[in-house]
Amino acid sequence: MPVKPDTARFLRDLHELRQIGKFKTGVHRPTYSPNDMVSREWLMRRMEEVGLVSEMDGVGNVLGRCKDDGPKLLVGSHIETQNEAGWLDGALGVMGALALARAGLPVDVVAFADEEGHFDCGFLGSRSAIGDLGEDEIDASVDRTRGTPLREALRAAGLEGRPRMRIDPARYKGYFEMHIEQGTALENAGERVGVVTGIVAIWQYRLIVEGRQDHAGGTTMAERRDAGLTAVRLLGEIDREFPRVCGERTTWTCGRIALDPGAPSVIPGRAEVLFQFRDVSIEVLQRLEATLRRLVQESNRREKCPVSIETLRKPMPAICDPAMMDALAAAAEELAPGAWRRMPSGAGHDAQNMAAIMPAAMLFTPSIGGISHHWAEDTKEEDLALGLEVLCAGAERFLKA
Amino acid sequence: MPVKPDTARFLRDLHELRQIGKFKTGVHRPTYSPNDMVSREWLMRRMEEVGLVSEMDGVGNVLGRCKDDGPKLLVGSHIETQNEAGWLDGALGVMGALALARAGLPVDVVAFADEEGHFDCGFLGSRSAIGDLGEDEIDASVDRTRGTPLREALRAAGLEGRPRMRIDPARYKGYFEMHIEQGTALENAGERVGVVTGIVAIWQYRLIVEGRQDHAGGTTMAERRDAGLTAVRLLGEIDREFPRVCGERTTWTCGRIALDPGAPSVIPGRAEVLFQFRDVSIEVLQRLEATLRRLVQESNRREKCPVSIETLRKPMPAICDPAMMDALAAAAEELAPGAWRRMPSGAGHDAQNMAAIMPAAMLFTPSIGGISHHWAEDTKEEDLALGLEVLCAGAERFLKA
Numbered sequence: 130m131p132v133k134p135d136t137a138r139f140l141r142d143l144h145e146l147r148q149i150g151k152f153k154t155g156v157h158r159p160t161y162s163p164n165d166m167v168s169r170e171w172l173m174r175r176m177e178e179v180g181l182v183s184e185m186d187g188v189g190n191v192l193g194r195c196k197d198d199g200p201k202l203l204v205g206s207h208i209e210t211q212n213e214a215g216w217l218d219g220a221l222g223v224m225g226a227l228a229l230a231r232a233g234l235p236v237d238v239v240a241f242a243d244e245e246g247h248f249d250c251g252f253l254g255s256r257s258a259i260g261d262l263g264e265d266e267i268d269a270s271v272d273r274t275r276g277t278p279l280r281e282a283l284r285a286a287g288l289e290g291r292p293r294m295r296i297d298p299a300r301y302k303g304y305f306e307m308h309i310e311q312g313t314a315l316e317n318a319g320e321r322v323g324v325v326t327g328i329v330a331i332w333q334y335r336l337i338v339e340g341r342q343d344h345a346g347g348t349t350m351a352e353r354r355d356a357g358l359t360a361v362r363l364l365g366e367i368d369r370e371f372p373r374v375c376g377e378r379t380t381w382t383c384g385r386i387a388l389d390p391g392a393p394s395v396i397p398g399r400a401e402v403l404f405q406f407r408d409v410s411i412e413v414l415q416r417l418e419a420t421l422r423r424l425v426q427e428s429n430r431r432e433k434c435p436v437s438i439e440t441l442r443k444p445m446p447a448i449c450d451p452a453m454m455d456a457l458a459a460a461a462e463e464l465a466p467g468a469w470r471r472m473p474s475g476a477g478h479d480a481q482n483m484a485a486i487m488p489a490a491m492l493f494t495p496s497i498g499g500i501s502h503h504w505a506e507d508t509k510e511e512d513l514a515l516g517l518e519v520l521c522a523g524a525e526r527f528l529k530a
Numbered sequence: 531m532p533v534k535p536d537t538a539r540f541l542r543d544l545h546e547l548r549q550i551g552k553f554k555t556g557v558h559r560p561t562y563s564p565n566d567m568v569s570r571e572w573l574m575r576r577m578e579e580v581g582l583v584s585e586m587d588g589v590g591n592v593l594g595r596c597k598d599d600g601p602k603l604l605v606g607s608h609i610e611t612q613n614e615a616g617w618l619d620g621a622l623g624v625m626g627a628l629a630l631a632r633a634g635l636p637v638d639v640v641a642f643a644d645e646e647g648h649f650d651c652g653f654l655g656s657r658s659a660i661g662d663l664g665e666d667e668i669d670a671s672v673d674r675t676r677g678t679p680l681r682e683a684l685r686a687a688g689l690e691g692r693p694r695m696r697i698d699p700a701r702y703k704g705y706f707e708m709h710i711e712q713g714t715a716l717e718n719a720g721e722r723v724g725v726v727t728g729i730v731a732i733w734q735y736r737l738i739v740e741g742r743q744d745h746a747g748g749t750t751m752a753e754r755r756d757a758g759l760t761a762v763r764l765l766g767e768i769d770r771e772f773p774r775v776c777g778e779r780t781t782w783t784c785g786r787i788a789l790d791p792g793a794p795s796v797i798p799g800r801a802e803v804l805f806q807f808r809d810v811s812i813e814v815l816q817r818l819e820a821t822l823r824r825l826v827q828e829s830n831r832r833e834k835c836p837v838s839i840e841t842l843r844k845p846m847p848a849i850c851d852p853a854m855m856d857a858l859a860a861a862a863e864e865l866a867p868g869a870w871r872r873m874p875s876g877a878g879h880d881a882q883n884m885a886a887i888m889p890a891a892m893l894f895t896p897s898i899g900g901i902s903h904h905w906a907e908d909t910k911e912e913d914l915a916l917g918l919e920v921l922c923a924g925a926e927r928f929l930k931a
Contacts, residue, residue, distance in 0.1 A: 346876035475747035
């Protein structure tokens with residue numbers, strides 16, 4: 130007889146949490162703000178109610194431990210929010226985890242701190258929990274919006290001096306995380322559940338073009354070494370070539386083009402381009418990088434202005450565990466036949482850090498209009514309930530496998 | 531018997547003037563600086579020596595009037611310099627004019643103030659002399675480098691309260707100006723004289739692309755409205771199409787591309803591009819503008835991000851007087867057979883303002899290495915002497931025509 134989660138109670142929990150830091154139809158609970166700390170205390174009480182032993186660590190991670198023996202799952206997400214953002218986002222995954230524990234599954238519930246990256250070290254809670262965050266990084270980190278040093282924020286939140294927890298991978302069969310999609314793929318296809326295949330890695334580069342600064346009047350077109358024009362031509366080549374070599378869900382973005390000196394009558398002597406691409410597959414990422422390098426090489430053979438590539442970030446993508454994905458997929462097909470898909474996550478999640486120490490998988494619910502990180506973010510309640518049921522059935526299948 | 535200018539004396543004058551504000555092998559005489567005013571007083575004495583009646587007006591224009599009756603020419607340029615700049619530039623044209631007066635030609639010699647545009651109203655001396663500079667513009671103008679208000683600089687230079695002169699076009703058959711090329715066209719071709727066909731007009735535009743700012747992770751390539759990418763594609767089209775419709779010496783330049791918000795992980799929601807082109811022919815300028823508008827129209831049919839064109843400046847080019855050009859060309863062919871060319875000026879000169887009230891023409895001497903607005907600027911002395919001889923012979927031909 131399969132475990133049935135209490136979807137009504139799960140939705141009531143979500144709405145109760147929504148009242149803490151309410152902003153329009155969304156919430157405002159930046160990391161370590163008074164409302165964020167109220168929500169963490171609230172979460173610990175909910176954990177105790179469902180029979181878990183709760184604790185909060187030195188960076189605000191909240192963990193509720195199951196008292197049972199035997200194989201366990203770690204399930205969760207985060208509960209702080211972006212500024213004036215949506216009510217679901219990470220809260221969905223934490224309330225979902227709580228519902229699984231309430232339904233009697235052997236689950237530890239976790240809410241990692243600052244997944245949203247208010248502080249500039251990024252994913253500080255889950256990175257701390259896998260031993261990937263040094264004290265020096267905490268010393269150096271500040272709030273991106275407010276400039277408050279992380280140490281000061283931790284002190285103000287009453288967390289100073291508390292030990293930081295380490296997640297013990299030996300305790301768990303795997304980590305599940307439910308989250309809103311933050312895109313429109315499910316909605317556009319009329320689907321209700323996404324089984325996440327992996328979390329994209331973002332490979333970031335700075336392309337530097339060296340030309341020769343000259344007066345735009347005296348220098349003929351043939352004589353010029355216009356760094357901006359070389360950058361434009363290279364970006365045009367990328368625009369033409371990347372669709373030939375990319376994966377199905379690859380994205381690539383040029384977010385900044387800076388021409389130096391940037392004056393109307395001066396031929397740019399230097400151009401700097403910020404370029405990134407994202408994919409869940411290491412093969413695709415490597416193919417894209419090889420293409421980028423080939424296009425730069427071709428540009429350097431063709432153009433008078435040499436381009437060099439500076440690699441800014443090249444992390445590994447997080448691949449979801451096949452057995453966990455299959456368990457979620459089987460549950461999705463049972464509960465929403467034909468209305469689900471396998472898909473990568475284009476955004477980062479705590480699951481990518483958990484994936485470094487244990488099998489991990491994620492489940493997406495649709496985002497209405499793809500809106501995310503905005504107070505208007507929302508998901509239909511029947512989709513939230515379905516998501517919980519699929520998560521629960523998938524977790525149960527995986528535990529039994 | 532043609533008039534023969536004293537080239538040795540002309541070169542001595544140039545070297546004497548070079549001592550005022552000497553900087554390395556160049557000079558530093560910014561407008562209304564003590565050295566600039568010393569050079570203007572020095573010039574007035576030289577004018578008196580060759581029999582002209584000299585005066586300095588309320589913006590520092592220096593005019594030496596010929597006492598003869600009959601048709602006259604106005605000949606000159608400017609004598610202030612860019613900061614730490616070359617010894618020739620405008621000084622060449624003023625010393626050349628002095629040499630013509632010394633040789634007995636009916637010439638008024640003029641040195642217009644601040645052709646170099648230290649003050650932000652631009653060409654203030656020659657614009658004032660044709661009645662194109664209001665008192666309000668003088669009130670508002672400041673030194674671009676030092677921030678000094680123009681009024682304050684005029685007071686410090688002892689010019690406050692002096693009347694501003696107006697050039698009377700009825701007094702002259704035309705205006706001649708000799709200048710260094712500030713480019714490499716003559717040098718590359720092994721030629722020694724340029725007969726200027728006109729002074730380019732600079733047509734300037736701001737291209738504004740409206741897209742939709744989105745997260746670079748969640749938004750698929752097909753869903754995006756990337757304003758930066760539309761800008762890159764349009765600039766690529768301009769790069770391909772402009773060579774098909776441009777004139778022989780047209781230049782076009784994109785000096786700035788600003789993507790908003792300019793962050794690595796955000797799809798640009800807006801792009802602003804500064805774009806300009808220069809030509810001496812109004813037909814070419816109009817054809818280029820039509821091409822630009824066609825490419826924007828095509829972009830707007832093809833792309834999801836609309837582009838709009840804001841016209842910033844669209845002045846008329848200054849066409850040199852055909853009879854004056856022919857006189858210079860005949861003199862050049864006589865004195866330097868096969869070693870001269872007709873060519874446009876890619877930079878602005880006082881002649882463009884004189885062209886608004888009387889026939890005007892210019893003659894270029896080669897610039898070694900194309901260096902300009904730098905203390906290393908130079909021209910071979912035999913080319914300087916030849917330039918003077920061509921100017922003199924051309925002026926005489928035109929006077930007799």
